[in-house]
Amino acid sequence: MPALRQANVSDHGTLVECVHQWWGDSRTPEQARELSLLLPRLFLQFFSGTSLILEDGTDIRAFLIGFYAADNDTEAYIHFVGVDPKLRGQGIARRLYTAFSQRAAEEGRTEARAITSPMNAGSIAFHRAMGFSLEKGDREDDGLSVHTSYDGPGQDRVCFYKKIAL
Amino acid sequence: MPALRQANVSDHGTLVECVHQWWGDSRTPEQARELSLLLPRLFLQFFSGTSLILEDGTDIRAFLIGFYAADNDTEAYIHFVGVDPKLRGQGIARRLYTAFSQRAAEEGRTEARAITSPMNAGSIAFHRAMGFSLEKGDREDDGLSVHTSYDGPGQDRVCFYKKIAL
Numbered sequence: 426m427p428a429l430r431q432a433n434v435s436d437h438g439t440l441v442e443c444v445h446q447w448w449g450d451s452r453t454p455e456q457a458r459e460l461s462l463l464l465p466r467l468f469l470q471f472f473s474g475t476s477l478i479l480e481d482g483t484d485i486r487a488f489l490i491g492f493y494a495a496d497n498d499t500e501a502y503i504h505f506v507g508v509d510p511k512l513r514g515q516g517i518a519r520r521l522y523t524a525f526s527q528r529a530a531e532e533g534r535t536e537a538r539a540i541t542s543p544m545n546a547g548s549i550a551f552h553r554a555m556g557f558s559l560e561k562g563d564r565e566d567d568g569l570s571v572h573t574s575y576d577g578p579g580q581d582r583v584c585f586y587k588k589i590a591l
Numbered sequence: 592m593p594a595l596r597q598a599n600v601s602d603h604g605t606l607v608e609c610v611h612q613w614w615g616d617s618r619t620p621e622q623a624r625e626l627s628l629l630l631p632r633l634f635l636q637f638f639s640g641t642s643l644i645l646e647d648g649t650d651i652r653a654f655l656i657g658f659y660a661a662d663n664d665t666e667a668y669i670h671f672v673g674v675d676p677k678l679r680g681q682g683i684a685r686r687l688y689t690a691f692s693q694r695a696a697e698e699g700r701t702e703a704r705a706i707t708s709p710m711n712a713g714s715i716a717f718h719r720a721m722g723f724s725l726e727k728g729d730r731e732d733d734g735l736s737v738h739t740s741y742d743g744p745g746q747d748r749v750c751f752y753k754k755i756a757l
Contacts, residue, residue: 441743461743462628471660471668494637495658502637577607577627 427486427517429524432476437469439485440507447507464490464505475501475528477521486512489521493534501529501589503539522555526589535590540582543571549583557585593652593683595690598642603635605651606673613676630656630671641667641694643687652678655687659700667695667755669705688721692755701756706748709737715749723751 441461448457469476472492479487487508494500503525508517526537539557541548543566562572562584575582607627614623635642638658645653653674660666669691674683692703705723707714709732728738728750741748 438740445744459625459628462625463631465629465742467668467670471658471662471666474662492637492661495661496637496640500637502633504633574604576631578611 427479427481427512429520430478430480432469432473432478432488432490434466434469434473436473436478436485436488437464437466440464440469440488440490443485443488443507443509447510468492468504475525477524479517479521487517487521489525491525491529493529493532498533499535501525501534501537503537518551519555526587530589530591535588537587537589539585540575541585543569543581543583545583552585555587557587560584560586593645593647593678595686596644596646598635598639598644598654598656600632600635600639602639602644602651602654603630603632606630606635606654606656609651609654609673609675613673634658634670641691643690645683645687653683653687655691657691657695659695659698664699665701667691667698667700667703669703684717685721692753696755696757701754703753703755705751706741707751709735709747709749711749718751721753723753726750726752 441464444461444464445457448460452460468490472490475492477489477491478485488506489503490505491501491503494502503522506518506521522537529537537557539552541552549569559570560572562570564571564573569583572582572584574580575584607630610627610630611623614626618626634656638656641657641659643655643657644651654672655669656671657667657669660668669688672684672687688703695703703723705718707718709715715735725736726738728736730737730739735749738748738750740746741750
């Protein structure tokens with residue numbers, strides 16, 4: 426069974442490679458490149474203590490990049506999660522979310538937050554299954570509450586939150 | 592004289608517009624779009640307390656997005672700075688950097704860090720003028736120490752640091 430460990434800044438190059446490989450099938454090269462722009466080194470450089478790596482021997486098979494809000498004492502934010510497609514359906518993402526939330530709760534955080542694209546049905550189903558609620562947006566798409574241009578023009582998002590108090 | 596204030600999550604949409612406008616002349620639309628990907632809402636949502644806005648009446652004329660490392664007690668990081676081209680050459684960026692560094696030092700941070708592209712001669716000259724040193728990279732380009740693929744494949748960076756202890 427793959428082992429969970431804290432992330433390190435030296436993981437960054439490998440994680441970017443993982444993103445390119447793991448999403449390579451389902452996205453255009455341009456989309457994969459945009460995805461990797463969501464993962465600048467700074468997240469590993471300054472927030473590795475709250476980020477997790479799942480390793481099988483020396484191979485990274487999944488990761489979770491997360492941090493705690495500096496503006497308040499309550500929120501823990503899951504920024505980016507990746508799972509090797511070969512390991513999908515084995516509860517790996519659930520394991521990462523659970524470990525992150527457990528640690529965050531132990532540090533006094535009371536709410537986990539995450540966002541995704543309204544097109545990402547898999548991510549939406551996953552967050553619902555994990556007990557996340559959807560934050561009300563400014564419009565409804567087929568019953569899905571969406572925040573229009575949340576991350577910039579055309580960058581619509583669905584916003585999740587969940588109480589994680591111990 | 593424009594007034595400095597703390598950033599707020601509600602500034603995000605305007606800041607993204609500013610980036611598109613202010614860099615619109617010198618970059619392709621694709622490059623401007625990539626720039627705005629460096630500014631997801633999360634920085635305003637979770638790190639507004641360390642980010643600064645320079646406002647002239649109700650118009651944002653400049654901003655600095657920065658935060659303190661969670662992994663250590665020493666580093667303060669300047670992630671993204673923008674100045675309205677109409678106000679360039681007036682010491683606005685210097686004012687933002689000085690205010691950020693002063694606040695960071697008051698909070699016990701002892702080192703400011705920032706990065707830029709090796710192509711960005713203006714930014715490199717600015718950081719040198721502000722007293723930043725260049726962190727040694729893995730290669731030299733015309734006397735400039737560069738970190739190859741620092742932020743992913745082809746994303747070379749120059750890395751700056753400066754002591755900011757009071």
